[in-house]
Amino acid sequence: MLTVKEAIEKRRSIRSFKPDPVPDALLHQIMEAARLAPSGSNRQPWRFQIIKEGSLKQQFMKEATFGQAVLANAPVIIICGSEMLTFVKRHKLAPPNSEYYGAETEDPEELKKFIPDANMYDAIAITHMTLMATALGLGTCWVQSIKPGAAAKVLGWPRHMTVFTALALGYPAEDPPARDRSSMETILIKEGQKPV
Numbered sequence: 001m002l003t004v005k006e007a008i009e010k011r012r013s014i015r016s017f018k019p020d021p022v023p024d025a026l027l028h029q030i031m032e033a034a035r036l037a038p039s040g041s042n043r044q045p046w047r048f049q050i051i052k053e054g055s056l057k058q059q060f061m062k063e064a065t066f067g068q069a070v071l072a073n074a075p076v077i078i079i080c081g082s083e084m085l086t087f088v089k090r091h092k093l094a095p096p097n098s099e100y101y102g103a104e105t106e107d108p109e110e111l112k113k114f115i116p117d118a119n120m121y122d123a124i125a126i127t128h129m130t131l132m133a134t135a136l137g138l139g140t141c142w143v144q145s146i147k148p149g150a151a152a153k154v155l156g157w158p159r160h161m162t163v164f165t166a167l168a169l170g171y172p173a174e175d176p177p178a179r180d181r182s183s184m185e186t187i188l189i190k191e192g193q194k195p196v
């Protein structure tokens with residue numbers, strides 16, 4: 001198992017996978033990494049659906065994506081979205097002491113205001129998953145180019161749940177070099193300096 005530093009440095013977006021199935025024990029560790037992610041007020045809005053080979057995967061590809069080869073190629077697709085009722089004040093799915101922040105009602109229009117927060121929390125969980133997968137010798141590709149509305153329809157998710165993104169998962173069939181990153185000088189604003 002890699003250290004956190006090693007996993008951060010080794011992780012790549014993998015777009016070509018071996019057909020080998022992902023063992024359930026490893027899948028469990030990846031989902032556990034998601035479950036343990038932090039979120040504002042410990043709200044944990046994230047929900048996941050694991051899609052493996054089968055007709056649902058085909059239907060998802062056809063109706064809810066723009067034909068991403070990376071998803072067609074992956075033995076596992078993990079759909080990630082949010083249970084927006086976790087943002088309703090005092091709702092049974094909301095965290096304790098939820099009355100200070102959230103929606104007053106379950107009205108989907110009101111809940112829409114909280115989607116950016118939900119997406120942010122989901123993104124933390126997905127990041128945990130990508131790093132855990134790397135540490136376990138698996139590869140992932142975060143695929144945002146999906147059709148969330150169509151995805152919710154294919155999966156039968158209700159209106160109070162949003163689909164945020166899809167994660168392709170499997171054993172890598174490629175070993176791409178590290179992709180470019182901005183330099184530390186570019187991203188770090190020195191103390192006392194104003195960005196121009």
Ligand SMILES: Cc1cc2nc3c(=O)[nH]c(=O)nc-3n(C[C@H](O)[C@H](O)[C@H](O)COP(=O)(O)O)c2cc1C
Binds near residue numbers: 012015068070143
């Ligand atoms: C939020 C997000 C959305 C992304 N969406 C896609 C996508 O739709 N299709 C794809 O092939 N890669 C997608 N990627 C992968 C990025 O292209 C990739 O992370 C970036 O080019 C850096 O490469 P690396 O992940 O190998 O370091 C996405 C990554 C993130 C974090």
